[in-house]
Amino acid sequence: MLKKLGYFLLLGVSLTVTAGCANRATGTLTAGVDLGKLKTFYVVQAPDDKRNTYQLIKENLEKRGFGATTGPELKPPYQSDAVVTYADKWMWDITMYMLELTIIFRDPKTDFPLATGNSLHASLTRKPPADMVDEVLTNIFNAKPAK
Amino acid sequence: MRQRDGSPEDATLISKLLILFLCVSALMVAGCCTTATHEGMTPTTFETGAKNQKTVGVDVGGGKELDELGRTRISNEEFKKALLAAITKSGTFSRTVEGKEGDYLLSVMIFSMEQPVFGLSFTVKMEAGWTLKRVATGETVWQESIKSEHTATTGDAFIGATRLRLATEGAGRKNISQGLAKISKLSL
Numbered sequence: 001m002l003k004k005l006g007y008f009l010l011l012g013v014s015l016t017v018t019a020g021c022a023n024r025a026t027g028t029l030t031a032g033v034d035l036g037k038l039k040t041f042y043v044v045q046a047p048d049d050k051r052n053t054y055q056l057i058k059e060n061l062e063k064r065g066f067g068a069t070t071g072p073e074l075k076p077p078y079q080s081d082a083v084v085t086y087a088d089k090w091m092w093d094i095t096m097y098m099l100e101l102t103i104i105f106r107d108p109k110t111d112f113p114l115a116t117g118n119s120l121h122a123s124l125t126r127k128p129p130a131d132m133v134d135e136v137l138t139n140i141f142n143a144k145p146a147k
Numbered sequence: 148m149r150q151r152d153g154s155p156e157d158a159t160l161i162s163k164l165l166i167l168f169l170c171v172s173a174l175m176v177a178g179c180c181t182t183a184t185h186e187g188m189t190p191t192t193f194e195t196g197a198k199n200q201k202t203v204g205v206d207v208g209g210g211k212e213l214d215e216l217g218r219t220r221i222s223n224e225e226f227k228k229a230l231l232a233a234i235t236k237s238g239t240f241s242r243t244v245e246g247k248e249g250d251y252l253l254s255v256m257i258f259s260m261e262q263p264v265f266g267l268s269f270t271v272k273m274e275a276g277w278t279l280k281r282v283a284t285g286e287t288v289w290q291e292s293i294k295s296e297h298t299a300t301t302g303d304a305f306i307g308a309t310r311l312r313l314a315t316e317g318a319g320r321k322n323i324s325q326g327l328a329k330i331s332k333l334s335l
Contacts, residue, residue, distance in 0.1 A: 028209060030256065030276065087261050087272075102259050104274075112292045113258045113276050122216065 027117040027139030035115060035141060038105070040067040042080040046087070047072075053088045056133045057103065064137070078108035093123040101132045103140065115140045181308050182212045183221045185228035187316030190324040193237040195331035202249035203240040204282070205230055209257035209275075218262050219312045221273075221319050230255065230323055239327045247282050251335070254278045255326070258292070260318075262311065269310050272296040273318040277326045279333075289333055295321035 029035065041061050045054040054070050061068040061084075069080070076083075082105045089100040100120040104113050117140035121127050127135065207230065210223040230253075231243050240251070254277075261272040273296065279289040297317025304310040 028256075028258070087259065089261075089264070091264065099264070102261070104258060106292075110290065110292075112290055113256075113274070116258045118259070120214070120216070 025117075025119045025135055025139050027115065027136075027141075027143030029115045029140075029143040029145045030113060031145045033114045033145070035105070035143075038066070038081040038114075040080040041069075041082050041084050041105075042074075042078045042108070043068060043070040043084040043086075044073045045070055046085070049088070051088070051090070051129065053086060053098075053101070053129060053133070056130050057084060057086060057137070060130070060133050060137050064141075076109055076111055080108055082106060082114060083108050083111070088129075091123070093126075097121075097123065097126040098129045098132050099126075101129075101136050103133075103136045105140065115143055117143065181219050181312045183219055183225055183312055183315045183319055185225045185232065187313070188221070188226060188229035188319035188323060189232045189236070190320050190327075193233070193239075193324065194328045195237045195239055197331060198238040198241075199331070199335055200241045201251055201335055202242050202244050203234065203251045203253050204244050204246050204249040205234070206246075206252060206254045207257070208254070214262075216264065218264070219308070219315045220260060221257060221315060223257075226255070226257065226319060226323075229319065233323050233327055237327050237331070239331050250282060251288070252280045252282050253330075254280070260315070262315065265307075268298055268300045269307075269314040270296055270298040271311070271314040271318040273315075273322055275322050275326070277329075279330060288335065289330065291326075291329060293322050293325050293329070295319075295325060297321055 043054050043058050058068040058070050084103060084105055086101065086103045088098055090096050091099040099122065100118070102116065102118045105115045106113055117136040119132050119135045119139070121132065205227055207223045207227040210226055211220045212222045214220050234240055234243050256276045257273070258276055259274045263269050272294070274292060274294045276292050277290065278287060280287050295318050297314050299310045299314035299317065301310065303313050
């Protein structure tokens with residue numbers, strides 16, 4: 001019995017060591033883009049968003065002093081300075097948590113990405129969704145042009 | 148009749164089988180530790196239009212070999228090799244050159260990769276920003292965001308790591324294929 005418990009403990013420790021505390025936070029800006037010119041954003045609500053991530057993004061942008069609206073995906077051109085799309089990935093470990101969040105700012109006319117940010121926090125370094133959103137948006141606004 | 152249920156031998160056997168099951172399950176559902184290869188990302192067929200007599204240099208950014216969870220990603224080097232091979236095979240340009248030595252510079256920025264962590268069917272979604280500039284003037288002649296996705300199933304590969312690599316390579320391959328198809332329709 002003890003041996004069996006030992007195997008499970010070893011497996012658990014291995015999984016924790018290899019994946020449990022992984023984290024990443026990145027931001028990339030397309031060459032020639034000046035984010036300082038952006039004042040209004042349209043956050044496209046992902047069809048499969050059941051946890052209102054779009055709302056957190058909108059609120060965070062408003063907190064930063066920008067104008068932000070949300071709604072479904074529309075046919076370009078959008079009536080805002082940039083369009084915001086996102087992809088969130090959730091995992092379960094005792095409770096559900098946001099594992100990864102990618103946010104992309106897009107040109108309202110062409111849909112071409114202007115800037116992108118990504119954060120990944122595995123179980124041991126998990127953050128509340130609002131903090132994940134804040135981290136990704138901070139990464140985007142601090143991003144350097146891609147090389 | 149001899150009653151064997153609950154004997155120490157059974158418990159040992161059950162625990163060994165359980166560990167074996169866990170290991171096989173982990174191998175099947177989890178993906179990690181292999182990099183997408185240029186061979187796997189080079190399209191074999193092309194939907195290209197007119198062949199162009201101009202030369203092109205290629206620049207790729209935004210890629211990486213593995214992510215923090217050890218999942219397969221697309222490195223800049225492997226994607227560039229696949230793109231160069233595809234340009235040569237398809238005849239989209241007459242030849243490829245280093246850096247800004249050609250008539251055009253094609254820049255591809257990998258903006259996002261959506262990959263599963265666990266599962267039986269792995270669908271990888273990729274988005275890359277393609278920009279084609281005329282080197283002499285610096286003018287952007289074409290710019291478009293290209294989205295692609297590919298699903299690999301247990302029929303493609305039993306081991307999760309291999310399945311994730313195949314799905315990632317498939318997404319990269321389709322992205323290259325779509326990008327070159329669009330470029331071949333431009334009047335350069």
